[in-house]
Amino acid sequence: ADTSRDVSVKSSSPVLAAFKVFQQELDTRHDKYERLVKLSRDVTIESKRSIFLLHRVTSVPNTEEILKEADLKLDGVRHKIGQIAEELMGEDIYQFHRAYTPGIQEYVEAVSFLHYIRHRRLISLEEINARLVFCSQGAADALSPGSQVLTFHVTPSDYLLGVADLTGELMRMCISSVGNGDIDTPFQLSQFLRQIHDGFSYIGNTGPYEVSKKLHTLRQSLAKVEDACYTLRVRGSEIPKHMLADVFSSRTTLIDPEEGVV
Amino acid sequence: ADTSRDVSVKSSSPVLAAFKVFQQELDTRHDKYERLVKLSRDVTIESKRSIFLLHRVTSVPNTEEILKEADLKLDGVRHKIGQIAEELMGEDIYQFHRAYTPGIQEYVEAVSFLHYIRHRRLISLEEINARLVFCSQGAADALSPGSQVLTFHVTPSDYLLGVADLTGELMRMCISSVGNGDIDTPFQLSQFLRQIHDGFSYIGNTGPYEVSKKLHTLRQSLAKVEDACYTLRVRGSEIPKHMLADVFSSRTTLIDPEEGVV
Amino acid sequence: MSVTEMFGYIQGFLDVDQEIREDIRKVVQTLEQTAREILTVLQSVHQPSGFKEIPSKCVRSRDLFCKVRAQIADLKTKFPSEQYYRFHEHWRFVLQRLVFLAAFVVYLETEALVTREDVAKILGIEVVREKGFHMDIEDYLAGVLIMASELSRLAVNSVTAGDYDRPLRISNFINELDSGFRLLNLKNDSLRKRYDGLKYDVKKIEEVVYDLSIRGLAKEAESVGSK
Amino acid sequence: MSVTEMFGYIQGFLDVDQEIREDIRKVVQTLEQTAREILTVLQSVHQPSGFKEIPSKCVRSRDLFCKVRAQIADLKTKFPSEQYYRFHEHWRFVLQRLVFLAAFVVYLETEALVTREDVAKILGIEVVREKGFHMDIEDYLAGVLIMASELSRLAVNSVTAGDYDRPLRISNFINELDSGFRLLNLKNDSLRKRYDGLKYDVKKIEEVVYDLSIRGLAKEAESVGSK
Amino acid sequence: MSVTEMFGYIQGFLDVDQEIREDIRKVVQTLEQTAREILTVLQSVHQPSGFKEIPSKCVRSRDLFCKVRAQIADLKTKFPSEQYYRFHEHWRFVLQRLVFLAAFVVYLETEALVTREDVAKILGIEVVREKGFHMDIEDYLAGVLIMASELSRLAVNSVTAGDYDRPLRISNFINELDSGFRLLNLKNDSLRKRYDGLKYDVKKIEEVVYDLSIRGLAKEAESVGSK
Amino acid sequence: MSVTEMFGYIQGFLDVDQEIREDIRKVVQTLEQTAREILTVLQSVHQPSGFKEIPSKCVRSRDLFCKVRAQIADLKTKFPSEQYYRFHEHWRFVLQRLVFLAAFVVYLETEALVTREDVAKILGIEVVREKGFHMDIEDYLAGVLIMASELSRLAVNSVTAGDYDRPLRISNFINELDSGFRLLNLKNDSLRKRYDGLKYDVKKIEEVVYDLSIRGLAKEAESVGSK
Amino acid sequence: MSVTEMFGYIQGFLDVDQEIREDIRKVVQTLEQTAREILTVLQSVHQPSGFKEIPSKCVRSRDLFCKVRAQIADLKTKFPSEQYYRFHEHWRFVLQRLVFLAAFVVYLETEALVTREDVAKILGIEVVREKGFHMDIEDYLAGVLIMASELSRLAVNSVTAGDYDRPLRISNFINELDSGFRLLNLKNDSLRKRYDGLKYDVKKIEEVVYDLSIRGLAKEAESVGSK
Amino acid sequence: MSVTEMFGYIQGFLDVDQEIREDIRKVVQTLEQTAREILTVLQSVHQPSGFKEIPSKCVRSRDLFCKVRAQIADLKTKFPSEQYYRFHEHWRFVLQRLVFLAAFVVYLETEALVTREDVAKILGIEVVREKGFHMDIEDYLAGVLIMASELSRLAVNSVTAGDYDRPLRISNFINELDSGFRLLNLKNDSLRKRYDGLKYDVKKIEEVVYDLSIRGLAKEAESVGSK
Ligand SMILES: [Mn+2]
Numbered sequence A, B: 001a002d003t004s005r006d007v008s009v010k011s012s013s014p015v016l017a018a019f020k021v022f023q024q025e026l027d028t029r030h031d032k033y034e035r036l037v038k039l040s041r042d043v044t045i046e047s048k049r050s051i052f053l054l055h056r057v058t059s060v061p062n063t064e065e066i067l068k069e070a071d072l073k074l075d076g077v078r079h080k081i082g083q084i085a086e087e088l089m090g091e092d093i094y095q096f097h098r099a100y101t102p103g104i105q106e107y108v109e110a111v112s113f114l115h116y117i118r119h120r121r122l123i124s125l126e127e128i129n130a131r132l133v134f135c136s137q138g139a140a141d142a143l144s145p146g147s148q149v150l151t152f153h154v155t156p157s158d159y160l161l162g163v164a165d166l167t168g169e170l171m172r173m174c175i176s177s178v179g180n181g182d183i184d185t186p187f188q189l190s191q192f193l194r195q196i197h198d199g200f201s202y203i204g205n206t207g208p209y210e211v212s213k214k215l216h217t218l219r220q221s222l223a224k225v226e227d228a229c230y231t232l233r234v235r236g237s238e239i240p241k242h243m244l245a246d247v248f249s250s251r252t253t254l255i256d257p258e259e260g261v262v
Numbered sequence C, D, E, F, G, H: 001m002s003v004t005e006m007f008g009y010i011q012g013f014l015d016v017d018q019e020i021r022e023d024i025r026k027v028v029q030t031l032e033q034t035a036r037e038i039l040t041v042l043q044s045v046h047q048p049s050g051f052k053e054i055p056s057k058c059v060r061s062r063d064l065f066c067k068v069r070a071q072i073a074d075l076k077t078k079f080p081s082e083q084y085y086r087f088h089e090h091w092r093f094v095l096q097r098l099v100f101l102a103a104f105v106v107y108l109e110t111e112a113l114v115t116r117e118d119v120a121k122i123l124g125i126e127v128v129r130e131k132g133f134h135m136d137i138e139d140y141l142a143g144v145l146i147m148a149s150e151l152s153r154l155a156v157n158s159v160t161a162g163d164y165d166r167p168l169r170i171s172n173f174i175n176e177l178d179s180g181f182r183l184l185n186l187k188n189d190s191l192r193k194r195y196d197g198l199k200y201d202v203k204k205i206e207e208v209v210y211d212l213s214i215r216g217l218a219k220e221a222e223s224v225g226s227k
């Protein structure tokens, strides 16, 4: 008799039939979410490794080689993002956004770092998205010219959050540059970081909540970079004029404090 | 001249050679950690689904069918745990423990739930571990009789944490049982839960830290189950004697309050 | 594009986003107001005197759902339809309440579970995501669970009002619902928590049925219970 | 096995675990004491007068490392060797300090980076995990980074003591180390944080070298810097 | 004005503020003491023997409210009346308790909801903010909700004491209160949370009525409900 | 005295302090162990079968309290008695648990509230601070509140075990306790929080008494309550 | 008055309150926008090239403060002026930012501390509470402390820009400010915390002055300091 | 004794405790005021002009310490002397500040580390706990560490003021202090953390000495260091 009550629910019940559909729908949704989480973790790890690789540019003679290697690594990451795009095909991307946002933010950080090193300017959201266009895998098999094109759109929020993290890497690069006797880069970086800082100040609390949290770290990074430039300047003030030409010919920025920097 | 300083570090440097080895060692370690995290997530999800499946036993006539289905599902989970064991072969398992402990705890929860439903008692750590013996994949290919045997050991802590979560599922089962007119199960469950509760009280704060956190939830679950038994008892006290035989013949436990329950 | 331009460009996005959210919030407030009105109408069924008036209360509620449909129609105009989940949190709460109210009306009218399709029709929204503003499945389920809890209250108050048959019918209905939910694999989220509450509703109703049956107040109880 | 027996059984495990940890804690305390003694010996190299005594200080430290080896030998007896990572947290901190001290002594003696093998020998432990109590790679790296920071301090104090060559040699050494670390992919953990600190050490030393070179106090500086 | 003069001047302001707060705190402590005394008097209504003594307990409470009025009169002298909201947090908690106690006394006396005007009179304060120390509306509502929870307890204890009519009357009263609150569009967080608690009180009382009705102990239920 | 001498001297002081704390920790661990043993013995009273064995369980607990007294006697030797509050935090938690256990035993034996004097005797400590290791008043109150919560659980389980009288007696006892606490002007945060929990215990037990009374299982309720 | 009427009446009050808050929020948002604009203008003074443009930046900021005054004038119309502290939390944050910006502009113009009177004038508000929307003293102090931290950044960037005199003047100014704050007996937690930050600013600026002075770049330091 | 009597009795105890705490808080406030005054006097030594006035500033501080002694004498009367640790938290913070101030005065006068005995004398308290209100050893150490950080600031400002010898003497003093602390086996968390800060002070001062030495401004460095 224990289970007698329940037997009255016939298995032919329309309620049960409906819930069987729900079951499948929910499982499908959760499975997709889980696959996206895994893809996102992969994207995160490889992006981080690209960033480590890029930090080597301050210590090697051949910058271009490293940039190419990083680009190759990021090609792999883009391939993974292509898989994310595949999963999201026909979906409302915001439904699964939480699953893959950490990976995308890290990718933005990596790709904007590479872009800064190469071009000394901030990559735009469009430039990032322009490289996230893929051929749908199904269509790729057919090799048809009209094969389906998949595009992945980084959201402005993810872009902002990635750029906020970028500032930490730029600060590291600045300190390394000083350590390696490179004097132009710190001043360039302080200018650039200040622009980003002012940009974030301008956005203020109208942006996503996580930005406000990262703002404090951004300020600290900026302070470190400004301190580094300050140090370069005060120590540069002591350089005896006669030593300039022969000893540190490359350190032109320090020649004459009165001329101003940049 | 920017990068001149660094060029002095020759690529033949023994320091660089050593660090190249370190690089590989660290990457290998992190990659393994990451693979274990992913396996653990799979184990968690499938274990959770087994638990949902097992909750259906209170509402269907054929319990055994569900138990078999759950066992089959858990075979899949065990296969995944086999892959974890494979990854850990020859490693210090505690080095990667944090990567896979959530999955293992959830598996303990699922398998002990199944065990309780079937045998009405607590599965032991040995019984759990006894089913986590695998043939190493490499050896399985060779089909040699002396193929390498892999064993996975659930730690006492993971066992405890899994059992602590089990109590939540038992509470749910208890409430469902009352709702389905099953009166024996709640009293059985309250006895069993009380034993587990007393066991945890006995261990107290000598166990892992997470246990103390779960103790509060355990107490609440016990209170819910004790309340359910209390309600069964007080409402049972009203039953008119003449109705007993014909109406609720199966509800023997309620026949005579004076006879005591258990 | 300079850094300043870039941030200006992003600020543009953020401004639009803020405005959309502000607009949504306003419509959602009107929806909440209407939902409270429908609830007030339906609450009277718990009163001893309210049982006879159930049909008329349902009619009144149906009228108010016209207002809901108009408000949701307004809501739809506030954002691009394919970005439903971007703003989901804003209306999630009220939509679940509305599903509950719709399901409750339908139950009172027909003693059957409203289908997702019917709810969608009552609220004037789509069933399938691809077609536009739709009935998210988890919100539908959450609304149904709120109704289950209301029904356990109704079972109790039916007895007070002297209606001894209704609890048995509610019991069967809720049991069927419970069986349905058992088929689902839920995450550890708010829906799971609500579903745990369903067990208590089932238990409460079972207790009511038991109380009636031991007092011989419900002959059907026996037949239902023992078959 | 009854529930009570089961919990008794588990309690047994936990008790053993507690005892092991208690034992480990005690030995680790003695290790910390010895580490502080070695540090006191080595700190004197920062004094102007201390530079001449470096060799004798190194000898004294080497003596104290005998004590370390005995204490670690004792530590090894406290737990099953294949469970190194179970108790890792207990000695992690002191082991990193000891790596730093060993690396510092070796640097003062030879101006070279101590290898993982050498550190292991100095501490009386294994290099490879499989062989027993070993030198975890991240702890080795952490210890090396602590030393780097000590070397930047040494560079500063060398100048105060009138030794203008040492900073240049330290600079070359630290640069090599920095190149090594750039090869690694670190996680966002304490090692990463320490490595970030290395950048400041490199920067500080570069500043010292710069100060010397613009004053013509270090002719080698030029040759190193410009090649 | 020099910086020093300016800061000396500012310190004067800060001192005044500190003193005011200290003074308020002291009076609030005496108010809390009196509130506890009133509560002790009223708690006895939950005792089986206490039901007969309700009128006398109300009289005693009314006496103690004289003390409350004196203490609040004292409180008013401690700060400029237009700065009510500057120091609101200090007395907010105790004032809500006092509203609860006043509302409870009035309910016990008349079985009706105390109006904000009446509470203000009982506490010796104003209704309208412009006139001085007044009855903040959210504090009034919070106090009423505390009373609702006390009434659900009273319904339970009435049955224990053999009074089977009171729960029905409480049920009607609480239902009316619930309808009233449903009219409100609450934003305030803590008030909203308290209001959510009201649903449980409603349900609890309905279950008490159910228990009486199924046992035939509440024949009046229907007649009361339909009037 | 040189700096080195001075710090050597200070280290002596610190060592003594640390040794004392280490010693205290060890004794406290054994106390916790014994407390857990007593708890295990007493928890069996919640078993349906346990009710008959209450007297024997009390006897067993009393035996274990001998062990407690010996351990506390040991604890006292670990530090100068006038430094009680210096090390208070070390034993505070376990002492509150022991007060709870002692109060629970005394309640099970006599159904009365253990006095501070009696607790002191059971634990082998002083009542008055001046005389030595004593029963801190807040710890005593905290222990009593833990017991109140255990009693509400006991009331529930008594009914399950078929003992319908005990809840009524517990109800009266808890009400008395509640009145007592209402006399106190608690400032202490953690104690205040625990006291808030008492309200739930009171309510819970009242509901048990209600359930019994409505079913005519508690005819004595009124007579007990009105004496 | 029926309960329904009463609650309808109360809803009126609540609606007014919510509308006021909604209105305030909107104006505060525009204020925040303007504050961010002023900040963007003033932040350019940290650019090496920005130092020459300080006067023009101040002029631009002064222009924007017109907008601020208009917005605050608007804000004042949103609520009765004697209820300042009821809604204080809404504008507290932005007002502190505006004080900072005003203080910064005044410092850049005159190298003096803005008085509370001047801030009030710049923002178009009152000094004395009795006269209307006024400058709360703690908000004034908080804004001044934010400026102190900005000045330590300015000292650093002045050097980078080749201006070696400014840091000395900033140092004297900050020292005077620190003395001023030392006169205050701060209780307010958030203000106290901000004040602790001032110590770091003082130290940071002293180190800048040190760096200049040891390189002979700050010959004026002594003369300024000793006047 | 009835429960009511017992709780009334307990309330007595609680009242006494609260009064004591209130009294202590008041005296501690006056102590904080005096501590701030002494700090203001001593802060001027960081000014370029302040160096000549150090002796007179010390004299003024010594005068203010008379006031401190009177206030502490007052504090002692507020509670039984053997309950020092019961109320320790109340004065701990201010006492550490006073130790810092006393140690700073003594350093400025003699360039030596104040002993615990001397601090006790300056503050008018005991060294040994048994004799009454005494100088807790951890508070003494904390105060000394605050002074170390102040000295690193003084070293920087000495250079600005043109005093190039003082930094060298401070460097030697701080190194000695560091050695002293290295003898200690610190467990205490907050003290350990402060001690970690000492490393930064040591490093900072070494860098000041470096700056002097590389510019030939510190010829005495070596001779001082080698004595
Ligand atoms: Mn990063």
Ligand SMILES: [Mn+2]
Pocket: B109, B165, B166, B168, B169
């Ligand atoms: Mn679970």
